[in-house]
Amino acid sequence: MSRTVRISQSTWLAEGVVRLELRDPAGAALPAWEPGAHLSLHLPNGLTREYSLCGDPADEHTWTVAVLREPSSRGGSAWVHERLTPGTLIEADGPRNNFALEDAPRHLLIAGGIGITPLLAMATSLQRRDADWSMLYCGRSRSSMAFLGDLPADRVRVHADDERGGPPDLAAELAHLEPGTLVYCCGPEPLIAAVEAALPDTGMLRVERFRAPAVAPATADAGFDVVCGGSGRRVPVPAGVSILDALAGAGVAVPSSCREGVCGTCETKVLAGEPEHRDFLLSDDEKTAGGTMLICVSRSRSAELVLDVED
Ligand code: FES
Known part of the structure; x- marks a missing residue:
């Protein structure tokens, strides 16, 4: 769920790296997080960007991120550096954790x-x-x-x-x-x-x-149908079009961010059918179990996929 947070502090850390502290505008506690978690920031220029939380998980009033200004910025990190000054309000989703710290010797x-x-x-x-x-x-x-x-x-x-x-x-x-x-x-x-x-x-x-590695898909794209689990509405997904875009074109909005299969924002429950996973996030076990898929990049091995999306 998205919430409004305020930039409370901005500090230069290193060449091209700014540290931002985010707080609730009314001073309320923020949702707890564990190491490895990230936030999605919804930038007013329409872009969404993920940033790992790097502060102290025990500090329940502050979320801290550090942002590198990418030389080849597509409008995300440059905007953050130029516009996210103290006092600015911004919408944030999360924290979400795809990189949890597991116990080990x-x-x-x-x-x-x-x-x-x-x-x-x-x-x-x-x-x-x-x-x-x-x-x-x-x-x-x-x-x-x-x-x-x-x-x-x-x-x-x-x-x-x-x-x-x-x-x-x-x-x-x-x-x-x-x-x-x-x-x-x-x-x-x-x-x-x-x-x-x-x-x-x-x-x-x-x-x-941060980004998907450059690899060729194992199979060529083919068209298939997605069925919206709630309504039963059928949406064709042509070759060369992602499930995410096909659904958006049909008026079915699913949140997304990286659109490269690395952030997990578009993760969607699979109710029936056989996904062809092309993401770089789900583990082999998760892919084998087949309960969810990342619809910005993954496709279907079956002629139809029934997904848990609201029409
Ligand atoms: S939008 Fe990031 S994994 Fe799909």
Whole structure:
């Protein structure tokens, strides 16, 4: 459910990174969240953007996000940097958590650039419970890396490319992980791909992506029908058109944000039919169970899909 929040503070953290504190306009407590959770901010320019919560989960009156101004901004981060000044009101959805911190004997957190944001909250939580954890924090240069001063030096290794002559050798870094280590990684796609390639078993890896990786779909698009579970109304989904867009064209609005299968905003319950999952968020188990699908990218293997959407 969306709520109005007020920007209470804006602080420059690092090159191109601004930290924003959000509070309820009347001072009420905000919904609780766990490390790994993110907010969707509905920008007045019509865009929706997800930002990981990076403050203290124990602070029930403040949500904190840190936003990198993307050089190739499509209007999201540039707008946030230029217009979200203290006192501004904005609509926010969430918190939603697709990247929850699971219990494990030990945790390794691998952050790339602004990917530090969800991992900072995890580090705070793990440190508070005296858990066995460490972090590898990678970035172009220290001046571009937010929160460096907030991380315990005995747990965190910083890898600045400009000091080390390039990105880290992740195969060497991950060659001798202790059994039971759960690895959390957030950052740009090349970093995630390198971590995936270096680990012997991706079952020990949890990732959060900013953008979908560039991969060709396993099968060519074909048309099918979606049936709205409530009314029984049938909506054709032609080849090359997403379920989300086909439904929107028929006047059936489903909330969406990334439209790349990475944020989870459009997750929709499947009542019948066989989805063809093309997202980068649901686990293999969730895909096999087939209870939900992300309709901005996923399609159908069956001639019709019955979805739990209101007509
Ligand atoms: S809109 Fe983000 S996963 Fe569909």
